[in-house]
Amino acid sequence: MLQLTRLQPPRSLASTSDAYEYCRRVTAEYSKTFYLGTMLMPPEKRRAIWAIYVWCRRTDELVDGPNASQTTPETLDCWEEHLNSIFAGRPIDAPDVALVDALERFPIEIQPFRDMIDGQRMDLYRSRYETFEELRLYCYRVAGTVGLMSNAVLGFDDCLRTAPWATATPEPTDEAIALGIANQLTNILRDVGEDAQRGRIYLPLEDLALFDYSEGDLLTGINDERWQGLMQFQIRRARKFYAEAQRGISKLSADARWPVWAALMLYQGILGVIERNNYDVFSQRAYVAQSKKFLYLPIAWLRAQAL
Ligand SMILES: CC(C)=CCC/C(C)=C/CC/C(C)=C/CC/C(C)=C/[C@@H]1[C@@H](COP(=O)(O)OP(=O)(O)O)[C@]1(C)CC/C=C(\C)CC/C=C(\C)CCC=C(C)C
Numbered sequence: 001m002l003q004l005t006r007l008q009p010p011r012s013l014a015s016t017s018d019a020y021e022y023c024r025r026v027t028a029e030y031s032k033t034f035y036l037g038t039m040l041m042p043p044e045k046r047r048a049i050w051a052i053y054v055w056c057r058r059t060d061e062l063v064d065g066p067n068a069s070q071t072t073p074e075t076l077d078c079w080e081e082h083l084n085s086i087f088a089g090r091p092i093d094a095p096d097v098a099l100v101d102a103l104e105r106f107p108i109e110i111q112p113f114r115d116m117i118d119g120q121r122m123d124l125y126r127s128r129y130e131t132f133e134e135l136r137l138y139c140y141r142v143a144g145t146v147g148l149m150s151n152a153v154l155g156f157d158d159c160l161r162t163a164p165w166a167t168a169t170p171e172p173t174d175e176a177i178a179l180g181i182a183n184q185l186t187n188i189l190r191d192v193g194e195d196a197q198r199g200r201i202y203l204p205l206e207d208l209a210l211f212d213y214s215e216g217d218l219l220t221g222i223n224d225e226r227w228q229g230l231m232q233f234q235i236r237r238a239r240k241f242y243a244e245a246q247r248g249i250s251k252l253s254a255d256a257r258w259p260v261w262a263a264l265m266l267y268q269g270i271l272g273v274i275e276r277n278n279y280d281v282f283s284q285r286a287y288v289a290q291s292k293k294f295l296y297l298p299i300a301w302l303r304a305q306a307l
């Protein structure tokens, strides 16, 4: 029914291990960065993240995939019903089998899943954001939510919970949301040209005005000093969210720190590539080469031990 057609899920409802294997293949195919991150986790956490990944990917494809033009608000209502069924322990199709199992092992609130669907709803009726506050809400919904879902699987450092001086909630909720927002801002900067071709501008219009850069300039891809100033401003903002996220990693369980540092550094690396490309996000795509991704791993490991 959905658009992940290149990798067919097993027919009828699958066994749990087939369903996880399908989720593994989808994650590996669609995101080299996050897949690499999951390979640094213990197997049970890794499988649960693959199941979450596939649910998020399917949700995103409803408004961003090849059949998105057929998606209506009612499609998203149905998808929310589908979600309710998963949370009631009743899988509807093969990939659900993995998510139902993952939710049994790692209980997660349903709200971030619902919020993500609401984020996709925004994509149905909006193609402009006036202010950063509006964009931030969109980023929370489509990506900050992934941080909340992931946190429940990654787990927290027990020392923080059990110490007699432990205060209210030591869980790094804000930091997890910050990493989602940082990733989404990076994704938006990387995809400016692609989105413009679909008539979409995610950069806040108030920021464009600040640099005297018009919507028309963006849609025609003008890369001048105004654009470069605007991009420097956006990159600085994204880096602040990465910095906030970094402060939360030491609060995660020890076996989750390396994967999160790796995913963070790799995704943040895209910003450096955009700078090296002289802010040309119109005619080329900024990416970190697969061979280079492995070079980050030892540095991420050291940070996971030390910070
Ligand atoms: C290593 C690890 C824990 C990874 C989590 C993997 C996961 C479940 C990812 C889901 C991604 C997804 C498909 C989301 C749907 C909405 C969307 C498209 C968001 C954008 C991601 C996509 O990146 P990509 O470059 O592949 O996009 P396209 O090819 O253009 O489609 C986003 C950029 C957001 C991703 C957000 C996260 C992965 C949140 C990360 C936060 C944590 C893991 C919390 C860590 C905890 C602390 C305390 C810092």
Ligand SMILES: Nc1ncnc2c1ncn2[C@@H]1O[C@H](COP(=O)(O)OP(=O)(O)OP(=O)(O)O)[C@@H](O)[C@H]1O
Pocket (backbone or CB within 6 Å): 029, 030, 031, 032, 033, 034, 287
């Ligand atoms: N919608 C898609 N359909 C099929 N394949 C895709 C799709 N999106 C990404 N891919 C796969 O990912 C490759 C590169 O995409 P992209 O530049 O987003 O990097 P990535 O591998 O997804 O890594 P990252 O996790 O950093 O985004 C594509 O060549 C393709 O193999």
Ligand SMILES: [Mn+2]
Pocket (backbone or CB within 6 Å): 030, 031, 032
């Ligand atoms: Mn990708």
